[in-house]
Amino acid sequence: MTERSNRQHVLDFLNVVYSGDVEASLERCTDDIEFLANAPIDILPHMGHRRGKAEMREMWNAVRARYSELRCEVPILVTEGDKAAAFIRVFFRKSINQRMVQFDIAGFYTLRDGKISQIREIIDTFDLVQQLLERDVAAILTGRRPDPI
Amino acid sequence: MRGHDREVIGKRPETAAFVAGRLTNFRVLIDTFELVEQTVGYPINLPRMAV
Numbered sequence: 001m002t003e004r005s006n007r008q009h010v011l012d013f014l015n016v017v018y019s020g021d022v023e024a025s026l027e028r029c030t031d032d033i034e035f036l037a038n039a040p041i042d043i044l045p046h047m048g049h050r051r052g053k054a055e056m057r058e059m060w061n062a063v064r065a066r067y068s069e070l071r072c073e074v075p076i077l078v079t080e081g082d083k084a085a086a087f088i089r090v091f092f093r094k095s096i097n098q099r100m101v102q103f104d105i106a107g108f109y110t111l112r113d114g115k116i117s118q119i120r121e122i123i124d125t126f127d128l129v130q131q132l133l134e135r136d137v138a139a140i141l142t143g144r145r146p147d148p149i
Numbered sequence: 150m151r152g153h154d155r156e157v158i159g160k161r162p163e164t165a166a167f168v169a170g171r172l173t174n175f176r177v178l179i180d181t182f183e184l185v186e187q188t189v190g191y192p193i194n195l196p197r198m199a200v
Contacts, residue, residue, distance in 0.1 A: 106162035
Protein backbone atom coordinates (compact mmCIF):
# COMPACT_ATOMS: atom_id res chain seq x y z
CA MET A 1 0.00 0.00 0.00
CA THR A 2 1.61 3.23 -1.10
CA GLU A 3 1.69 6.46 0.89
CA ARG A 4 -0.25 8.09 -1.93
CA SER A 5 -3.08 5.56 -1.66
CA ASN A 6 -3.04 5.77 2.14
CA ARG A 7 -3.44 9.53 1.79
CA GLN A 8 -6.49 8.94 -0.42
CA HIS A 9 -7.88 6.36 2.03
CA VAL A 10 -7.69 8.89 4.86
CA LEU A 11 -9.30 11.63 2.76
CA ASP A 12 -12.09 9.23 1.72
CA PHE A 13 -12.55 8.19 5.33
CA LEU A 14 -12.83 11.81 6.53
CA ASN A 15 -15.26 12.60 3.73
CA VAL A 16 -17.65 9.81 4.69
CA VAL A 17 -17.30 10.45 8.43
CA TYR A 18 -18.20 14.12 8.03
CA SER A 19 -20.96 13.35 5.54
CA GLY A 20 -22.59 11.53 8.46
CA ASP A 21 -22.70 8.12 6.73
CA VAL A 22 -21.93 5.87 9.70
CA GLU A 23 -22.02 2.53 7.84
CA ALA A 24 -19.77 3.82 5.03
CA SER A 25 -17.38 5.10 7.69
CA LEU A 26 -17.31 1.68 9.38
CA GLU A 27 -16.60 -0.03 6.03
CA ARG A 28 -13.36 1.94 5.91
CA CYS A 29 -12.25 0.67 9.35
CA THR A 30 -10.71 -2.64 10.41
CA ASP A 31 -12.81 -4.87 12.70
CA ASP A 32 -10.48 -4.10 15.61
CA ILE A 33 -10.52 -0.33 15.03
CA GLU A 34 -9.34 1.60 18.09
CA PHE A 35 -10.21 5.25 18.79
CA LEU A 36 -8.88 7.49 21.52
CA ALA A 37 -9.65 11.16 22.16
CA ASN A 38 -9.07 12.51 25.65
CA ALA A 39 -11.94 14.79 26.58
CA PRO A 40 -14.15 15.75 29.53
CA ILE A 41 -16.69 12.99 28.87
CA ASP A 42 -19.35 14.50 31.16
CA ILE A 43 -19.86 17.12 28.43
CA LEU A 44 -18.55 15.06 25.49
CA PRO A 45 -19.82 11.53 26.31
CA HIS A 46 -19.34 10.33 22.74
CA MET A 47 -15.55 10.74 22.99
CA GLY A 48 -12.96 8.90 25.08
CA HIS A 49 -11.76 5.38 24.21
CA ARG A 50 -13.61 3.11 21.74
CA ARG A 51 -12.66 -0.30 20.40
CA GLY A 52 -14.35 -2.28 17.61
CA LYS A 53 -16.99 -1.38 15.06
CA ALA A 54 -19.95 -1.64 17.45
CA GLU A 55 -18.48 0.99 19.77
CA MET A 56 -17.53 3.20 16.82
CA ARG A 57 -21.08 2.93 15.44
CA GLU A 58 -22.46 3.96 18.84
CA MET A 59 -20.09 6.94 18.99
CA TRP A 60 -20.86 8.19 15.47
CA ASN A 61 -24.62 7.72 15.99
CA ALA A 62 -24.33 9.82 19.17
CA VAL A 63 -22.59 12.54 17.17
CA ARG A 64 -25.31 12.40 14.51
CA ALA A 65 -27.98 12.77 17.20
CA ARG A 66 -26.33 15.80 18.78
CA TYR A 67 -25.36 17.64 15.61
CA SER A 68 -27.58 18.19 12.60
CA GLU A 69 -24.78 19.17 10.21
CA LEU A 70 -21.14 18.09 10.04
CA ARG A 71 -18.48 19.53 7.81
CA CYS A 72 -14.70 19.48 7.74
CA GLU A 73 -11.74 21.03 5.97
CA VAL A 74 -8.37 19.27 5.84
CA PRO A 75 -5.67 21.90 5.24
CA ILE A 76 -2.82 19.54 6.17
CA LEU A 77 -2.47 15.79 5.61
CA VAL A 78 0.87 14.02 5.82
CA THR A 79 1.44 10.28 5.31
CA GLU A 80 4.47 8.15 6.08
CA GLY A 81 4.25 4.38 5.57
CA ASP A 82 1.12 3.13 7.32
CA LYS A 83 0.69 6.34 9.36
CA ALA A 84 -1.10 9.58 8.55
CA ALA A 85 -1.46 12.86 10.41
CA ALA A 86 -4.08 15.47 9.59
CA PHE A 87 -4.94 18.95 10.78
CA ILE A 88 -8.71 19.12 10.49
CA ARG A 89 -11.04 22.09 10.95
CA VAL A 90 -14.47 20.82 11.95
CA PHE A 91 -17.88 22.53 11.84
CA PHE A 92 -20.79 20.97 13.77
CA ARG A 93 -24.30 22.44 13.94
CA LYS A 94 -25.93 21.74 17.30
CA SER A 95 -29.32 20.01 16.91
CA ILE A 96 -30.64 21.66 20.05
CA ASN A 97 -30.40 25.28 18.87
CA GLN A 98 -28.83 25.21 15.38
CA ARG A 99 -25.74 27.11 16.55
CA MET A 100 -22.49 26.23 14.78
CA VAL A 101 -19.50 24.92 16.72
CA GLN A 102 -16.08 25.19 15.08
CA PHE A 103 -12.90 23.56 16.34
CA ASP A 104 -9.62 22.01 15.18
CA ILE A 105 -8.54 18.39 15.46
CA ALA A 106 -5.05 16.94 15.20
CA GLY A 107 -5.85 13.46 13.91
CA PHE A 108 -3.37 10.58 13.77
CA TYR A 109 -4.26 7.45 11.81
CA THR A 110 -2.78 4.00 11.37
CA LEU A 111 -3.82 2.03 8.30
CA ARG A 112 -3.83 -1.70 7.61
CA ASP A 113 -4.65 -3.06 4.13
CA GLY A 114 -6.20 0.26 3.14
CA LYS A 115 -8.43 0.49 6.21
CA ILE A 116 -8.18 2.65 9.31
CA SER A 117 -7.09 0.57 12.31
CA GLN A 118 -6.25 3.30 14.86
CA ILE A 119 -7.41 6.87 15.40
CA ARG A 120 -5.91 9.24 17.93
CA GLU A 121 -7.43 12.72 18.12
CA ILE A 122 -6.20 15.75 20.02
CA ILE A 123 -8.65 18.62 20.42
CA ASP A 124 -8.55 21.86 22.37
CA THR A 125 -11.43 20.68 24.54
CA PHE A 126 -11.49 23.88 26.65
CA ASP A 127 -12.42 25.87 23.55
CA LEU A 128 -14.91 23.18 22.48
CA VAL A 129 -16.58 23.00 25.90
CA GLN A 130 -16.99 26.79 25.98
CA GLN A 131 -18.71 26.68 22.58
CA LEU A 132 -20.96 23.77 23.61
CA LEU A 133 -21.97 25.29 26.94
CA GLU A 134 -22.07 28.79 25.42
CA ARG A 135 -20.38 29.95 28.60
CA ASP A 136 -17.08 31.74 29.22
CA VAL A 137 -15.59 29.02 31.42
CA ALA A 138 -12.33 30.97 31.85
CA ALA A 139 -14.28 33.90 33.33
CA ILE A 140 -16.08 31.58 35.75
CA LEU A 141 -12.77 30.08 36.87
CA THR A 142 -11.00 33.41 37.28
CA GLY A 143 -13.95 35.50 38.46
CA ARG A 144 -13.63 38.09 35.72
CA ARG A 145 -16.50 39.49 33.65
CA PRO A 146 -17.51 36.92 30.95
CA ASP A 147 -16.76 37.55 27.28
CA PRO A 148 -19.54 36.78 24.79
CA ILE A 149 -19.17 33.26 23.28
CA MET B 150 5.02 25.09 37.37
CA ARG B 151 7.12 27.83 38.97
CA GLY B 152 6.38 28.27 42.69
CA HIS B 153 4.27 25.12 42.95
CA ASP B 154 6.83 22.32 42.50
CA ARG B 155 4.39 20.65 40.14
CA GLU B 156 4.81 19.38 36.59
CA VAL B 157 2.23 20.29 33.99
CA ILE B 158 2.10 17.67 31.23
CA GLY B 159 0.37 18.02 27.89
CA LYS B 160 0.41 16.86 24.28
CA ARG B 161 1.38 19.40 21.66
CA PRO B 162 0.89 18.40 18.03
CA GLU B 163 2.71 20.81 15.72
CA THR B 164 2.71 21.18 11.95
CA ALA B 165 5.28 23.17 10.01
CA ALA B 166 5.23 24.05 6.33
CA PHE B 167 8.31 25.15 4.42
CA VAL B 168 8.84 26.86 1.08
CA ALA B 169 12.39 26.88 -0.30
CA GLY B 170 13.73 25.75 3.06
CA ARG B 171 12.03 28.55 5.01
CA LEU B 172 9.23 28.20 7.51
CA THR B 173 5.99 29.63 6.11
CA ASN B 174 3.35 28.20 8.40
CA PHE B 175 3.49 26.79 11.94
CA ARG B 176 0.44 25.50 13.81
CA VAL B 177 0.24 24.21 17.35
CA LEU B 178 -2.80 22.55 18.88
CA ILE B 179 -2.92 22.23 22.67
CA ASP B 180 -5.69 20.70 24.77
CA THR B 181 -5.98 23.68 27.10
CA PHE B 182 -8.68 22.01 29.23
CA GLU B 183 -6.09 19.48 30.35
CA LEU B 184 -3.61 22.30 31.07
CA VAL B 185 -6.15 24.45 32.94
CA GLU B 186 -7.13 21.58 35.24
CA GLN B 187 -3.46 20.89 36.00
CA THR B 188 -2.78 24.60 36.54
CA VAL B 189 -5.70 25.28 38.89
CA GLY B 190 -5.02 21.95 40.59
CA TYR B 191 -8.55 20.56 40.71
CA PRO B 192 -11.02 19.02 38.25
CA ILE B 193 -13.40 21.52 36.65
CA ASN B 194 -16.98 20.59 37.49
CA LEU B 195 -18.60 20.96 34.10
CA PRO B 196 -22.08 19.52 34.75
CA ARG B 197 -22.53 22.04 37.59
CA MET B 198 -21.28 24.79 35.31
CA ALA B 199 -23.74 23.77 32.59
CA VAL B 200 -26.79 24.32 34.85
